[in-house]
Amino acid sequence: MTEELFTMPELVDQYRVDVVDGSSWTRPVPKVDELSAVYFAACAKGALLVQHCPACGHWQHYARLMCTACGGTPAWRQVPGTGTVHTHTMVTRPTLPGFAGDEPYVIAMVELESGVMIMGNVIDCPQEDVHVGMAVQARVVKVSDSIGIPQWRPARGGDPAR
Amino acid sequence: MSAHNRDPVIVGVGLSDYPRAPHLSPRGHHVQAMQRALEDAGLNKRDIDGYMTTEAGIPGAEEYSLPEMAEYLQIDHRWLDGTFTGGSAFEFMMQHAAAAIRLGMAETILMTYGSSLFSHMGRSLGTNTSYEPVGAQQYEMPYGSSIVSAYAMAARRHMHQYGTSSEQLAHIAVAARQFAAMNPNAMYQDPITVDDVLDSRMISDPLHLLDCCVVSDGGGAVIATTAERARDLRQPPVYVLGTTGRQTHWNISQNPNFASTAAALAGPEAFAQAGITHDDVDMLMLYDSFTITVLLLLESLGFCKPGEGGPFVTDGRLAPGGSLPINTDGGGLSSCHPGMRGMFLLIEAARQIRGQAGPAQVPDCNVAVAAGSGGWLACMGVTVLGAEATR
Numbered sequence: 001m002t003e004e005l006f007t008m009p010e011l012v013d014q015y016r017v018d019v020v021d022g023s024s025w026t027r028p029v030p031k032v033d034e035l036s037a038v039y040f041a042a043c044a045k046g047a048l049l050v051q052h053c054p055a056c057g058h059w060q061h062y063a064r065l066m067c068t069a070c071g072g073t074p075a076w077r078q079v080p081g082t083g084t085v086h087t088h089t090m091v092t093r094p095t096l097p098g099f100a101g102d103e104p105y106v107i108a109m110v111e112l113e114s115g116v117m118i119m120g121n122v123i124d125c126p127q128e129d130v131h132v133g134m135a136v137q138a139r140v141v142k143v144s145d146s147i148g149i150p151q152w153r154p155a156r157g158g159d160p161a162r
Numbered sequence: 163m164s165a166h167n168r169d170p171v172i173v174g175v176g177l178s179d180y181p182r183a184p185h186l187s188p189r190g191h192h193v194q195a196m197q198r199a200l201e202d203a204g205l206n207k208r209d210i211d212g213y214m215t216t217e218a219g220i221p222g223a224e225e226y227s228l229p230e231m232a233e234y235l236q237i238d239h240r241w242l243d244g245t246f247t248g249g250s251a252f253e254f255m256m257q258h259a260a261a262a263i264r265l266g267m268a269e270t271i272l273m274t275y276g277s278s279l280f281s282h283m284g285r286s287l288g289t290n291t292s293y294e295p296v297g298a299q300q301y302e303m304p305y306g307s308s309i310v311s312a313y314a315m316a317a318r319r320h321m322h323q324y325g326t327s328s329e330q331l332a333h334i335a336v337a338a339r340q341f342a343a344m345n346p347n348a349m350y351q352d353p354i355t356v357d358d359v360l361d362s363r364m365i366s367d368p369l370h371l372l373d374c375c376v377v378s379d380g381g382g383a384v385i386a387t388t389a390e391r392a393r394d395l396r397q398p399p400v401y402v403l404g405t406t407g408r409q410t411h412w413n414i415s416q417n418p419n420f421a422s423t424a425a426a427l428a429g430p431e432a433f434a435q436a437g438i439t440h441d442d443v444d445m446l447m448l449y450d451s452f453t454i455t456v457l458l459l460l461e462s463l464g465f466c467k468p469g470e471g472g473p474f475v476t477d478g479r480l481a482p483g484g485s486l487p488i489n490t491d492g493g494g495l496s497s498c499h500p501g502m503r504g505m506f507l508l509i510e511a512a513r514q515i516r517g518q519a520g521p522a523q524v525p526d527c528n529v530a531v532a533a534g535s536g537g538w539l540a541c542m543g544v545t546v547l548g549a550e551a552t553r
Binding site: 027028029030031032033036040061062086087088089090091092093094095096098099102105107108109117118119120121132149151 | 294295296297298300301302303304305306307308310311314315316318319322363364365366367368369414415416420
């Protein structure tokens with residue numbers, strides 16, 4: 001483990017995603033740990049971080065203290081907030097606090113270019129339009145200065161060529 | 163048979179009252195199931211020298227640990243295990259029990275389970291109320307994930323990849339209900355049709371209410387010992403021919419392959435241990451938390467090719483009188499699911515091998531496979547049971 005693991009990397013503007021106000025957020029908020037604190041704080045600044053292993057090249061999410069492939073120490077990498085829907089569901093019976101009345105809503109696994117998958121809601125489009133392979137881009141709901149929740153909406157350029 | 167045959171065999175099984183048992187606490191289920199398994203085997207509690215259970219984790223119900231339950235039952239054990247892998251825990255524990263019996267670390271092992279999930283929670287399994295947004299759940303709970311949505315994403319991916327349909331999945335629920343009609347204890351016994359499943363309320367698309375298991379009370383106990391010791395016991399021995407477990411992830415967002423499961427590894431390993439092929443298998447007990455769980459297990463275990471599960475389940479082969487009956491007790495889909503169904507897979511498979519499954523008895527049932535799925539399609543435990551030793 002190294003100090004860098006617990007420190008937010010220098011963020012670049014070219015990968016910055018939109019951030020919207022989420023001060024009225026009533027859904028579950030991550031109870032951050034020493035590592036997820038970096039991830040969610042970066043999100044609040046409009047940066048999506050995943051981990052990359054300098055030793056073996058493995059990419060991973062969620063953030064861990066070690067590389068899940070080789071056991072070494074991973075490094076943070078800021079990545080573009082773009083991906084494609086790997087699978088999805090439309091929840092018509094919400095079970096968690098903050099979701100009642102918002103149903104139906106869409107949960108998806110979003111696959112990033114590196115191959116890692118991130119769970120998120122797909123928003124800003126008719127829910128029936130969500131499909132496997134759909135190109136999406138991240139948008140962060142800023143719950144506080146230290147926590148941003150990335151969500152996903154249709155990419156501006158539409159789906160990639162098949 | 164060698165002079166002292168230490169092949170592991172199941173010699174006693176017991177079910178506690180289900181599907182609704184408001185008179186029983188979780189430990190009441192453990193005790194009742196244990197008493198019935200001892201009676202079934204013709205053993206005394208003092209014959210038990212190995213013990214296994216696992217924390218059931220029912221929100222609002224009294225919790226207990228492995229040593230607490232061992233104390234409560236007052237088991238004088240020299241071997242103890244309490245592996246937790248979710249619903250498949252009892253298949254994983256069977257692997258450990260079989261090894262302990264072979265090695266002589268224990269002679270006669272008792273495994274118990276008990277849950278008052280229905281009486282404590284009613285039909286609200288999946289509310290995630292016991293979870294906090296910590297650990298991996300930090301990355302899921304803000305999005306409103308639920309147990310059903312996790313399996314729904316697997317079903318959606320399978321549909322996308324292979325063209326599987328909701329109608330095909332519905333056949334699995336219909337077959338379970340046909341067997342439930344033969345089980346006077348099953349939670350739901352009235353016949354249902356494919357249309358009934360498709361017309362039932364959508365919970366998390368593409369999974370409808372009738373694609374989801376019931377929430378019940380229930381408990382069970384299994385007693386295993388050596389083939390040698392079984393010779394003078396009450397029941398015909400049920401051989402534990404192969405038993406394996408594999409894990410790919412735990413939380414659904416870490417699932418590396420939404421269209422397959424770890425049973426693709428655990429299955430072949432268990433079959434190889436047992437020295438059997440698919441043609442030898444007379445019936446299956448497949449964890450049916452949801453219809454998609456069954457379809458994925460059928461494919462993972464190799465009863466059909468990946469992607470062919472949809473057509474495979476629609477020709478009636480899984481139903482009563484079919485060539486590959488599954489979940490002859492009515493399954494979690496229609497009969498009994500108190501949270502961790504793996505125990506019931508072992509018990510019903512053992513009853514089938516003994517020829518004691520009543521109207522749901524599969525003719526000439528010599529080999530049965532119990533495949534448990536734990537967590538979010540994560541921990542797959544496969545146990546092959548047989549009427550005779552195969553090697």
